[in-house]
Amino acid sequence: xxxxxxxxxxxxxxxxxxxxxxxxxxxxNEELAAALVRGGEQLQSSRRAFMTQLATAAGTAxxxxxxxxxxxxxxxxxxxxxxxxxxxxxxxLIERVEKRARDQYGVEVEVSDPQPTPGVEFAYALNLxxxxxxxxxxxxxxxxxxxxxxxxxxxxxxxxxxxxxxxLEGSDSYYEGSxxxxxxxxxxxxxxxxxxxxxxRACPVTATWKEKDxxxxxxxxxxxxxxxxxxxxxxxxxxxxxAEPKLRPSDINPKQSLxxxxxxxxxxxxxxTFCLHRTxxxxxxxxxxxxxxxxRKFGNLLDPNSEVRKIIDTKRIYVFKEELGTIPRxxxxxx
Amino acid sequence: MGQALQQLVVALLxxxxxxAPDHEAMTSHADATLARVGANDAPPTIPPRTPQIxxxxxxxxxxxxxxxxxxxxxxxxxxxxxxxxxxxxxxxxNFCHNDDNLDTLRLLDGRTVSFNEAYRLCGECHGDKxxxxxxxxxxxxxxxxxxxxxxxRRSCTACHDPHAPRRPTFQALPAPTLRLKQEVxxxx
Numbered sequence: 001x002x003x004x005x006x007x008x009x010x011x012x013x014x015x016x017x018x019x020x021x022x023x024x025x026x027x028x029n030e031e032l033a034a035a036l037v038r039g040g041e042q043l044q045s046s047r048r049a050f051m052t053q054l055a056t057a058a059g060t061a062x063x064x065x066x067x068x069x070x071x072x073x074x075x076x077x078x079x080x081x082x083x084x085x086x087x088x089x090x091x092x093l094i095e096r097v098e099k100r101a102r103d104q105y106g107v108e109v110e111v112s113d114p115q116p117t118p119g120v121e122f123a124y125a126l127n128l129x130x131x132x133x134x135x136x137x138x139x140x141x142x143x144x145x146x147x148x149x150x151x152x153x154x155x156x157x158x159x160x161x162x163x164x165x166x167x168l169e170g171s172d173s174y175y176e177g178s179x180x181x182x183x184x185x186x187x188x189x190x191x192x193x194x195x196x197x198x199x200x201r202a203c204p205v206t207a208t209w210k211e212k213d214x215x216x217x218x219x220x221x222x223x224x225x226x227x228x229x230x231x232x233x234x235x236x237x238x239x240x241x242x243a244e245p246k247l248r249p250s251d252i253n254p255k256q257s258l259x260x261x262x263x264x265x266x267x268x269x270x271x272x273t274f275c276l277h278r279t280x281x282x283x284x285x286x287x288x289x290x291x292x293x294x295x296r297k298f299g300n301l302l303d304p305n306s307e308v309r310k311i312i313d314t315k316r317i318y319v320f321k322e323e324l325g326t327i328p329r330x331x332x333x334x335x
Numbered sequence: 336m337g338q339a340l341q342q343l344v345v346a347l348l349x350x351x352x353x354x355a356p357d358h359e360a361m362t363s364h365a366d367a368t369l370a371r372v373g374a375n376d377a378p379p380t381i382p383p384r385t386p387q388i389x390x391x392x393x394x395x396x397x398x399x400x401x402x403x404x405x406x407x408x409x410x411x412x413x414x415x416x417x418x419x420x421x422x423x424x425x426x427x428x429n430f431c432h433n434d435d436n437l438d439t440l441r442l443l444d445g446r447t448v449s450f451n452e453a454y455r456l457c458g459e460c461h462g463d464k465x466x467x468x469x470x471x472x473x474x475x476x477x478x479x480x481x482x483x484x485x486x487x488r489r490s491c492t493a494c495h496d497p498h499a500p501r502r503p504t505f506q507a508l509p510a511p512t513l514r515l516k517q518e519v520x521x522x523x
Contacts, residue, residue, distance in 0.1 A: 120481075125472075132502070132504075132505055133507060134505040134506075134507055134508065135507050135508040135509075135510075136508065138508065138511070139508055150512075151512065152511040152512045153511070154511045173510065174510040175507065175510070176507060176509065176510065177506070177507060178504045178505065178506055178507070179504060179505050179506075179507045180504065279480070282479040282480060282481035282482075282483040282484065283478070283479055283480070284476070284477060284478065284479070284480050288476075288477075289475075289477040291475065292475070292494075292505070293475075293494075293502065294473065294474040294475035294476070294489075294494070297471070297472055298480055299480050300480070300481070306480070307470065307471040307472050307476075307480070310470045310471070310472055311472050314472075315472075335467070335473075
């Protein structure tokens with residue numbers, strides 16, 4: 001028994017942990033089986049101890065053995081949850097992420113980890129009267145956030161809807177040609193960064209959570225790719241990496257952060273983070289700056305003079321699927 | 336006297352207790368310092384428009400020895416390509432342009448403004464848009480939302496052609512290809 005390396009066929013090479021448990025030859029090794037049982041009991045309380053036992057039973061050499069093109073390093077295999085990382089752990093993680101970008105894509109990237117600012121809660125407002133559905137935001141987002149180009153992944157989905165209706169069933173997100181089309185209006189949908197996020201509750205491993213500034217983030221190293229969050233999201237905001245993201249070196253935005261736009265591995269979920277690597281430094285999100293109509297507005301919900309607060313105070317607001325009680329931080333408005 | 340004061344204090348306490356909780360639900364971690372609150376009060380930068388105007392300054396380039404004709408007519412020489420689709424049929428050049436100095440614009444009360452401050456002129460009719468624009472909720476802004484660095488706010492004419500302000504149609508960028516591209520090609 002020396003097969004601890006996740007096999008390519010499992011489709012979960014990127015994450016490692018769960019695949020290792022699933023593919024271990026339990027029948028062939030009593031000791032390992034015992035470790036698994038013990039570990040299962042302790043899983044809730046001490047995941048770290050479980051991993052250590054598992055590793056002892058199986059031997060480190062087995063982990064290093066690689067029949068898979070995207071084998072998992074020991075450091076990655078034993079990495080803690082983002083919230084438990086020490087400053088030193090984070091430094092090592094950043095180094096690994098930068099090395100991966102160098103090895104896999106041949107680019108030098110700079111990974112940071114900006115934290116929420118006290119007194120700031122983000123909110124977004126989008127003017128449905130002005131949006132013309134040109135999809136500039138979709139592409140600026142892909143460029144900023146290093147999303148896969150093949151298959152093409154966009155965090156923003158622009159719905160073309162018949163004027164005079166609010167019918168999502170009748171909407172089309174694959175329209176082409178010149179916009180705005182007569183008798184149509186456009187509604188871009190992206191992550192609403194809910195204050196009561198159903199996706200966070202759906203995650204079985206707490207790989208996704210709400211930050212203090214309201215942004216719902218994902219630990220890409222902790223995500224097991226079960227896609228429960230994707231199913232739980234009423235805004236279709238989450239995207240899954242079915243394949244290893246394909247990006248040309250020239251496509252890659254080198255300014256990255258751990259919880260937002262670093263290049264994701266295959267088998268994890270990702271989504272809009274309000275460009276937290278930009279917005280936590282005071283900048284506007286990429287989709288906002290590219291919008292030729294100025295429909296997109298962003299700011300601090302706690303600042304009574306901010307643009308979003310002025311919109312909430314003076315405009316007619318539409319909260320998408322308000323009846324679900326998700327309390328989004330994304331407001332549509334008309335004027 | 337002392338009793339009256341006591342009553343006043345009680346009344347004030349009651350009043351303060353009655354105040355509705357301000358935005359309580361969303362401010363779960365509102366810090367007392369509110370570090371960046373109010374920081375975006377710094378005035379945004381409005382890029383000048385004159386460098387974008389072809390053949391500016393108008394007087395020096397063409398209008399030095401031409402007397403402006405205020406009568407409505409078909410323009411045959413210059414400006415002939417411009418469609419005036421603004422203000423129905425009532426507008427003519429001198430409604431906005433200053434006949435006495437064509438390098439400037441004229442407000443309704445006769446004062447002149449530079450092309451860089453055209454928003455003052457536009458706002459005379461479109462007051463609601465001017466108000467929203469000044470509050471940062473109409474039009475395109477870029478830079479920094481928190482006022483820590485420059486925030487750029489575009490003037491009206493950066494997005495709207497003042498002679499035909501309705502926005503033109505755009506070509507939509509293509510819808511994303513969700514499947515692997517080779518797979519899609521393989522089926523064709």
